[in-house]
Amino acid sequence: MTDGSGTELPKHHRATQNEKLVIAASSLGTVFEWYDFYLYGLLATFISSQFFSGVNETTGFILALAAFAAGFAVRPFGALVFGRIGDLVGRKNTFLVTMAIMGLSTFAVGLLPSYAQIGVAAPVILVGLRLLQGLALGGEYGGAATYVAEHAPNNRRGLYTSWIQTTATLGLFAALLVVIGVRRLMGEDGFADWGWRVPFLVSMILLLVSMWIRLQLAESPVFQKMKDEGKTSKAPLTEAFGRWGNLRWVLVALFGAVAGQAVVWYTGQFYALFFLEKTLKVDGATTNVLTAIALAIATPAFVFFGWLSDRIGRKPIILTGCALAAIGYFPLFSALTVAANPALAHAQAIAPVAVVAHGDDCSVQFDPIGKNRFDSRSCDIVKAFLAKGGVSYANVEAPAGTIAQVRIGERTIAAPDPATVFGAARKEAIAAFQEETGAALKAAGYPASADPAAIDTVMVVAILTVLVLLVTMVYGPIAALLVELFPSRIRYTSMSLPYHIGNGWFGGFLPTIVFAMVAATGDIYYGLWYPIIVAAATVVIGLVALPETARRDIDQ
Secondary structure, three states: OEOOOOOEOOHHHOOOOOHHHHHHHHHHHHHHHHHHHHHHHHOHHHHHHHHOOOOOHHHHHHHHHHHHHHHHHOHHHHHHHHHHHHHHHOHHHHHHHHHHHHHHHHHHHHHOOOHHHHOOHHHHHHHHHHHHHHHHHHHHHHHHHHHHHOOOOHHHHHHHHHHHHHHHHHHHHHHHHHHHHHHHHHHHHHHHHOHHHHHHHHHHHHHHHHHHHHOOOOOOHHHHHHHHHOOOOOOHHHHHHOOHHHHHHHHHHHHHHHHHHHHHHHHHHHHHHHHHHHHOOOOHHHHHHHHHHHHHHHOHHHHHHHHHHHHHOHHHHHHHHHHHHHHHHHHHHHHHHHHHOHHHHHHHHHOOEEEEEOHHHOOOOOOOOOOOOOOOOHHHHHHHHHHHOOOOEEEEEOOOOOOOEEEEOOEEEEOOOOOOOOHHHHHHHHHHHHHHHHHHHHHOOOOOOOOHHHOOHHHHHHHHHHHHHHHHHHHOOHHHHHHHHOOHHHHHHHHHHHHHHHHHHHHOOHHHHHHHHHHHHOOOOHHHHHHHHHHHHHHHHHHHHOOOOOOOOOOO
16 A cells, blocks of 8 residues: 555555544444434424423523533543553553443433422433533544554545544434434424423433444554554653643644634534524424534535645635634524524524613623522513523613613613512513513514524525635544644643543533523624634634644654
């Protein structure tokens, strides 16, 4: 085998087992793990009602997203634990263990009793299972990417590892298909009652199939060669992070590539889905179908950009994707609003909503324990009602002591003054205000939900496809780049940590951070500043500090 220029590749680069089997087995197992992990995000609304039923609906959803993010929070720790094991004992056995942990934790979610059945123990156990999933995923990706890369010839490493990059999207796609199928078979009522558990339970079948396939694999030739020569690391954590020569590349990888890749990934494939369902009020089944179509169209681009990175380099593709995302998010999400809920877009244009109040009288509309009724200040009464309805509003500063008002187009409605009404009278006053405001919003054209007949399906799918194509640009070449940055003796450990800090923290917390930013400001687009700033920072840092790694010899 040659490198494409006639140069003979090192002997241990020649595949010792079928290359298609290596790619297929590694990818299939990783698809399964992503399927498991993202089921939770897709079913956050149902999980919220099952396990956080003791709090209000909005807070329950935010808590569900926070529990979703908890799985991401521990991914760097999984990277440290399993990365170390992978560099000490081998790639293959390590990702067999991570797969088993992931599969069993997911299956257990499907059996977990609800809040109504066992009380607070339900969300506590749920978070524990999510933490186990996060630890497992922290060890899986680095193993699969390293394993495939160490089988690949130098001139096709981007192409080979790009198949691993498809797995996150294919896992999400598989989860969407299962959820859509079960919802249609059972109906919405049956699905909400107990059918949401079926996709979790199905994972046991996928686990058994994936484990059997991966057991057919041999160890990576690069690791086996190091082991035979006695050159494996005895202290991979110390070598990877205790020596500045390697640690600086960990930091460059994180801030100059992975952080931007992560926020682009989660904005394009997860926040877009949440935005459609929770903000634009498109029903969940339709949202899932539209997202699945976009994923099906765009997913082959992962392989295309992996292949292209073998020819023009990893760096220009990743940084261009981050730059396009930073420039394009505001117009893309604005266009998504017009296409998915034109009535809402029209109402926002002709009758914008504003809250007129003194800033110090307004609380942040985010209540993590679900106990705040937001009824002790007039501003809170207004904003709580608008936030629950998903209504975008601007803030207009008023003098101290002003009773808050909501302005809907040309109409102004004053909120009750909690200082003058108490007990039952306050509840009645708030109810009357909400009824009057709701009627005013309806008269101004604000819809309670998106009209399915008015959705421009083609345009929605086109916008979602563009968002996923940006994901493919940043994500397709990232595995090859990370593998090539680090020496083989500490590769598993070194590449896993920046990848999982970036995707676990910068990306995993994105839905919760964005929703909190929207709740705090009232602007449905304000949360986009988070991925835009991170992506733009990655472009700047990457241009200055990130080296080009394509065609590097990774055998050392």
